[in-house]
Amino acid sequence: MDQRRAIEIMSGGRGGLGAGLLRAATWALSKPYACLVRLRRWLYGVGVFSPHQAPAPVISIGNITTGGTGKTPMVAWVVEWLKAAGMSPAILTRGYKARQGKSDEAEMLWKLTAAPVVADADRVGSARAAVEAGADVLVLDDGFQHRRLKRDLDIVLIDATNPFGFGHCLPRGLLREPLSALREADAIVITRSDMIAPAELEALSACLAELAPQASLHRAGHAPTAVVVEAGRHLPPRHLEGRKIVAFCGIGNPEAFFACLEGLHAELAERIAFDDHVAYGQPELARIRQAAEASGAQALVTTAKDRVKLVRPDLPAPLWTLKVEICITDGREVLLDRIRGAVRR
Incomplete structure (x- = not known):
């Protein structure tokens, strides 16, 4: 089961008998899990388990x-x-x-x-x-x-x-x-x-x-600080304004990334959310290529976390990275x- 479908089931956004049965089954499993992690934290708290003191703060x-x-x-x-x-x-x-x-x-x-x-x-x-x-x-x-x-x-x-x-x-x-x-x-x-x-x-x-x-x-x-384009050039985030892009990522909260791009007034021709920590292989790259070619996007935009996993990906449009800092x-x-x-x- 992919991440998107799992979230839909957990949130109650997916209806039907199958989704309801999964919610019931996972609810039952969550109870012993919660007890175990609570017990583990308590055992550390009362000194049964002792944490190790590091030689630095x-x-x-x-x-x-x-x-x-x-x-x-x-x-x-x-x-x-x-x-x-x-x-x-x-x-x-x-x-x-x-x-x-x-x-x-x-x-x-x-x-x-x-x-x-x-x-x-x-x-x-x-x-x-x-x-x-x-x-x-x-x-x-x-x-x-x-x-x-x-x-x-x-x-x-x-x-x-x-x-x-x-x-x-x-x-x-x-x-x-x-x-x-x-x-x-x-x-x-x-x-x-x-x-x-x-x-x-x-x-x-x-x-x-x-x-x-x-x-x-x-x-x-989360404040966008730059768009990293070809040859590692850093351009201001407003560079995305009005540009037709395909956005993709494999992070824990993809909707926040897409919302950030929309806030910069980019035109999202397609948004692709892979599972968190995705390894970019041929199936993932093929999906990105197809989206870029079908949409006629001016660029592909991803996160810094995803970009480090994409080495010479051979894509049909420029690959840009949105840099974000916490404020x-x-x-x-x-x-x-x-x-x-x-x-x-």
């Missing part, structure tokens, strides 16, 4: 749902601030769906930050290796559920467009653990906060304040104070 950036909440831009934002403050950060990532020892997430993080990136499922070992190589602060990518490594600051991202993953744990919904886990967050950043109505945003903020009264609350948006729109100084406090340990 650890800032974790994670989420409570699967899919794209904006972790990669947030990691880049934190790393850039640490570097500007005179520190030597390294990024620890698990290297999800690595191929031939390489991870698209790791490669993208390195290109965004020029900071050392260690891709290894063993975060304890990678923390040690990063410090031995010269890092004096560690940024843990997708770390909220990774309890083995003790952290000095837990930043959790909540996507305003789907904050609670349809209200259920996996596999019925997108929650990686029950919402009670938010009580252990130090800071919560509502990403894509500019993509919902002000009243919805206020209601979400109030809900999060109740779920995590100990956490500072912040808001962020903390509310509570920036408070968040920076939390980061300063974490690195002073």
Whole structure:
């Protein structure tokens, strides 16, 4: 089952007997899953399991749902601030769906930050290796559920467009653990906060304040900063205005990417959403080629995360990349104070 169909079933958008039976079956499976992840967090909390202390401060950036909440831009934002403050950060990532020892997430993080990136499922070992190589602060990518490594600051991202993953744990919904886990967050950043109505945003903020009264609350948006065209030239985002394009991506929240392009007044002749972490093979490239030729698009536009996986793809139209950065729109100084406090340990 592809990602789009799974989301339609989880959200209730797909009707019919088959979809209803799947929702019932996955609801039943989600209950023992939720109990297990809650038990695991509790065992760490009471000291049955002990997290490992890294030889340098650890800032974790994670989420409570699967899919794209904006972790990669947030990691880049934190790393850039640490570097500007005179520190030597390294990024620890698990290297999800690595191929031939390489991870698209790791490669993208390195290109965004020029900071050392260690891709290894063993975060304890990678923390040690990063410090031995010269890092004096560690940024843990997708770390909220990774309890083995003790952290000095837990930043959790909540996507305003789907904050609670349809209200259920996996596999019925997108929650990686029950919402009670938010009580252990130090800071919560509502990403894509500019993509919902002000009243919805206020209601979400109030809900999060109740779920995590100990956490500072912040808001962020995703700002397009450039269109990378042929030969790596960077043009302003307005370069897309009025241009007929085919947009494609393989990320956790493709609709946010498409909405961003529409906000730049590009003409989307077709939008193609592949599964998150897609490996671009011949079937995917054939679909992109067909869309480009059928639509007469002036260009193909994708994300930076997808672009690193496309090496000489032989497409019938120019391949452009939309660069996006996260922008903390509310509570920036408070968040920076939390980061300063974490690195002073």
